[in-house]
Amino acid sequence: MVRPERRTVRDLRRGNRAVLLRALYFAGPTSRHELTALTGLSAATVSNVTGDLLADNVIAEAGLVDSDGGRPRVLLRVNPTYGFAIGVDVGETHVRVELFDLDMNELAKSEFALRPGGHEVDVVVRHILSGIDAVVADSGVPPSKVLGVGVGVPGIVERGPEAMIHAQTFGWDSVPLGALLRAGTPFPLHVDNGAKTMGQAEMWFGAGRGSRHAVIALIGSGVGASIIADGVTYRGANSSAGEWGHTKIAIGGRDCRCGGRGCLEAYIGAEAVLERAGIDVDTSTEQAAFAELVTSGSPVVDETVEFLGAGLANLINLFNPERIVVGGWAGLLLGQHQLTTIKQKAAENCLTQPYSTASIVLGRLGPDAVALGAATLVVDEFLLSTTSSSASREPAVS
Amino acid sequence: MVRPERRTVRDLRRGNRAVLLRALYFAGPTSRHELTALTGLSAATVSNVTGDLLADNVIAEAGLVDSDGGRPRVLLRVNPTYGFAIGVDVGETHVRVELFDLDMNELAKSEFALRPGGHEVDVVVRHILSGIDAVVADSGVPPSKVLGVGVGVPGIVERGPEAMIHAQTFGWDSVPLGALLRAGTPFPLHVDNGAKTMGQAEMWFGAGRGSRHAVIALIGSGVGASIIADGVTYRGANSSAGEWGHTKIAIGGRDCRCGGRGCLEAYIGAEAVLERAGIDVDTSTEQAAFAELVTSGSPVVDETVEFLGAGLANLINLFNPERIVVGGWAGLLLGQHQLTTIKQKAAENCLTQPYSTASIVLGRLGPDAVALGAATLVVDEFLLSTTSSSASREPAVS
DNA sequence: ATACATAGTCTATATCTTGAAAAAAGTCAC
DNA sequence: GTGACTTTTTTCAAGATATAGACTATGTAT
Missing domain, CATH: 3.30.420.40 (ATPase, nucleotide binding domain)
Known part of the structure; x- marks a missing residue:
């Protein structure tokens, strides 16, 4: 329960160095002046730390920008070939x-x-x-x-x-x-x-950018989720947090390949959806068959959307994220055609206050971002x- | 996404002061020597910071303890009447x-x-x-x-x-x-x-002590949860995280007083349980009626335990806590008579790995700890x- | 040329933690 | 009792840091 954690005066520098480097990495080319605002450090410290980083070749200068009638700003950025x-x-x-x-x-x-x-x-x-x-x-x-x-x-x-x-x-x-x-x-x-x-990829470069509390829901053959709490992937005690696919959404419901019954994955995982629709496939034809099913107007799809909405609502109620990113190949296919309905079903199954502050969007990186x-x-x-x-x-x- | 956060050399002292004070608060009477181990700070710093704290009257000496043939230790503790x-x-x-x-x-x-x-x-x-x-x-x-x-x-x-x-x-x-x-x-x-x-009370003084990742499940008339992530109450983007009671456990299931359908609360909240058992009560007789029902062998109780087990399993799958504390007046009544069955139902509805590292225990503070x-x-x-x-x-x- | 504006660096200062040495406060054998 | 030894705590000097504010650099405007 010892929350704060600090030590010597040297850790200060290490910490400030990390703060500055991180700001520079995510903000792109930035002047020292802007960095003082971004990091909250004094101009003197920014000068010192950037000096260190330049000497270590971790960062490099990246051109000049005219300033309104004064000395031009030197832009800095992380040296992309440092490592x-x-x-x-x-x-x-x-x-x-x-x-x-x-x-x-x-x-x-x-x-x-x-x-x-x-x-x-x-x-x-x-x-x-x-x-x-x-x-x-x-x-x-x-x-x-x-x-x-x-x-x-x-x-x-x-x-x-x-x-x-x-x-x-x-x-x-x-x-x-x-x-x-x-x-x-x-x-x-x-x-x-x-x-x-993949969740971290969406957070850094995809649909999660800019949010601090988010859930990336991944729906493929199986179903998983990545929970981002205050900018950091939430892992729990043994790193197994986020096993959304095997939460129960129907007591005594359909058998799941995990051995349990009534798992969310048994209703919205692509494999299970195709099975429910009576379509027999193997791994090579799964995606094409699912894509076809989604646009077919089958009642199985409506049912799937209903379960997905409820599953997302549960995530919102429990985690109160500002953003939900729907990803995974099956999730993206479903979302492209049914996002409005998905949102509606989520709203129906969620408390109004947390739902109103959460936006549901599609992943932007595709399924190959692992x-x-x-x-x-x-x-x-x-x-x-x-x-x-x-x-x-x-x-x-x- | 700026995770680390440090600033001036003065913040160092503030931080170390907080670290030390917190260690002292939770460890009880402790000598300076022990504090070096507890906090990771050097003996010199412990001496300096405790000196400050003593001068400010925030902490006080609390007796001596003989040491094995050396200078006796002076015990320190937080001054209980400082504030x-x-x-x-x-x-x-x-x-x-x-x-x-x-x-x-x-x-x-x-x-x-x-x-x-x-x-x-x-x-x-x-x-x-x-x-x-x-x-x-x-x-x-x-x-x-x-x-x-x-x-x-x-x-x-x-x-x-x-x-x-x-x-x-x-x-x-x-x-x-x-x-x-x-x-x-x-x-x-x-x-x-x-x-x-109440969750924080259980973490500090009750069944949650010593764990860093825990969920305190509260079952009374209504149902809620408090999630502790890495020692800190998890709040999400707008502090509404932990609304476990209104997660859906049965699509299109029983009406809930929140206006939704199939909420967990509609199955395990005391009000809903009594209603399902056909027992008509008001707030004054609710607890007595529930206590009687729990020991009656009614199938409604078995069903409730089944839903509770599944609900706890969902929490374990999503949050991967090391401990689940079941509290709230109805939760305590249920747990006192059915804890074994609850654990069994949770195990049946949970992935084996996260379940095996989570212990399910009863709250120790009673319902008046809010x-x-x-x-x-x-x-x-x-x-x-x-x-x-x-x-x-x-x-x-x- | 001179005034002005903005960006970045340098210097002096006040703090901080720390290791090592010293001091404090005991026990123990004789 | 006394000196050797132990353990805890404080003191001291050294090294490191961030900051404010003075100062330098490098422009534009007139």
């Missing part, structure tokens, strides 16, 4: 590895297909490791400049060096992915649930703690 | 005002009954204000030592100086309680939802920011 981040997306059908600079430009990419149901741990691990080697080689980035690797996986990821994974539908039970990967790569590692990484989001884990860490080079400037002249 | 906190409980049937010292000993109390349905704003405001005057007078505490007043009310409370309240079942729609009270009392004011204040919790709002603020007396010690000798 690079690798993002990995482990999905049902593929392992995708991408390498980004700090501006999140994709510089290299490597993809492996997985056989349906073929999720053997050692196969996936091998794909990830060789993918990492491949993107580093392809991009020509020196390994010393790789800041880390972020990995988005299905299921529940325990925090900690082991990064133990529990993913029932994926066939992984207590897999220490962190330990396995660390044995094969020297880069700092960040493993997280794929829904959470790797991007995974890479943001690395960047987030970078923004929080660039080690100061502690070069004492101006050693006493004598 | 006093007033807690107010605005309930369906009463307005209760209590005054506590910092050890949360109740020094005075004042209670007013409300006529059923008689919740006129001006009546309640008058009761609160005269209650404040009464407890200050009765206790003999000088007004200058009253640190503030915390108020727990039904419904949604918007943060801010207005403290706008929206409480449908209470008949209050957009009542600026903060503004109304501030006009009648000079004390600093903290208004919050009653479920949240005022206590409201007073903790004041103490929390006190622990966060005791203004340093800034007496520069040792002015340069000359």
Whole structure:
């Protein structure tokens, strides 16, 4: 219950450095003058800290801007090639590895297909490791400049060096992915649930920008959510928070693939929706069939929208977000055709006060943003703690 | 998205002062030596800061303890009469005002009954204000030592100086309680939802102690929850987070008094349970009737337990707490007789991983802890920011 | 050229935390 | 009792930081 946390005078600098760097990263090219307003720091401190950061090559000058009859402003920005981040997306059908600079430009990419149901741990691990080697080689980035690797996986990821994974539908039970990967790569590692990484991608670059309290609802074959509380992904005690898909929406209702009954996923997950509509598909035809179903006017779709609205209403009642982002491939398809109805059903099932302050919007990044989001884990860490080079400037002249 | 937040070198002291004071408050009598371990601060800093706090009379010495063959430790503790906190409980049937010292000993109390349905704003405001005057007078505490007043009310409370309240079942729609009270009392004011204040009471002094991620589920006539994320009450964008009672557990199910259908409250709220059992009561006989029903072996109770288990499972799936505290008068009655079954039903409706790391326990403070919790709002603020007396010690000798 | 405006840096100052040394306040063996 | 030893707490000097305000840099306007 010890909430505040401060220590030495040195932590101050580290903290202010992080504040400034973060402001610069998200505000884009900015002058020192503007940074004083953005960070609340004094002009002198901004000057000092930016001086440090420039000396460390973390940031760079980015042109001049005339000011209204005075000395022009020097724009500063994060040096996009100071370091690079690798993002990995482990999905049902593929392992995708991408390498980004700090501006999140994709510089290299490597993809492996997985056989349906073929999720053997050692196969996936091998794909990830060789993918990492491949993107580093392809991009020509020196390994010393790789800041880390972020990995988005299905299921529940325990925090900690082991990064133990529990993913029932994926066939992984207590897999220490962190330990396995660390044995094969020297880069700092960040493993997280794929829904959470995608949520962070939407928050940084997509439909979540600018909000501090948001929920990113992801609807694909399965259903998940990423909860953003005060700008930070909410994880709970063991990082499994946000398991929206298996909350009960109907006591004793339909069987769910998790083994339970009446789960939300059993009503709005694409697999379940197609099953309810009596359409038989495999993973390769699922998306096309679902797209067709959505526009068919089937009563199953109406029912799905009703359940989705109620599910979103529950999220709003419990989390009181300012924004709900509907994403995932199935969610986007549903939303493109039915957003108005979805909102209406959410309103019907929600308390008026929290509903009135929440906006429901569609995701903007598409379903392929898991790797991007995974890479943001690395960047987030970078923004929080660039080690100061502690070069004492101006050693006493004598 | 600017997460870290630091500023000048003076904030350091303020922060460390708060860290130390908080550690001292929750650890009880503690020596300086132990405080270095508890806070992570150096012995020198502990000495300096405790010196300040002693000079300000915020803390006091509390005896000696022999150490194994060395200088004995001087125990320190928060001075319980440094200041006093007033807690107010605005309930369906009463307005209760209590005054506590910092050890949360109740020094005075004042209670007013409300006529059923008689919740006129001006009546309640008058009761609160005269209650404040009464407890200050009765206790003999000088007004200058009253640190503030915390108020727990039904419904949604918007943060801010207005403290706008929206409480449908209470008949209050957009009542600026903060503004109304501030006009009648000079004390600093903290208004919050009653479920949240009770949750904080359970966290500080009850079944929640020691956990950082918890949910306090409150079941009375109505149903609410208080979510504790990383030691802090989670409020969301507009402080309405935690409206568990009106999440949907059955699409198109029973009518709820909120106007919606299929709300959890319509199945497990005491009023709804009695109604389902065909028992007709008013507010005065409600609790006795419910107590009798719980032990009667009625199938309605079994059904209620089933819904409660599913509702708790949803909380666990979404929030991943390490602890769930079941409270509220109806929740306690149910739990005393059915806790095993409740846990079993929760397990059946929950993913195994998050369920296995969550313990479900009964509240320990009883249903009357709203005022206590409201007073903790004041103490929390006190622990966060005791203004340093800034007496520069040792002015340069000359 | 001179006045004015805006951006950014430098200097002096007041604080802060800390490690090390010193002081305080005991116990214990003899 | 006394000196050695232990443990707790305070003192002191050193190193680091942010800030206000003076100062410099670099423009435009007239």
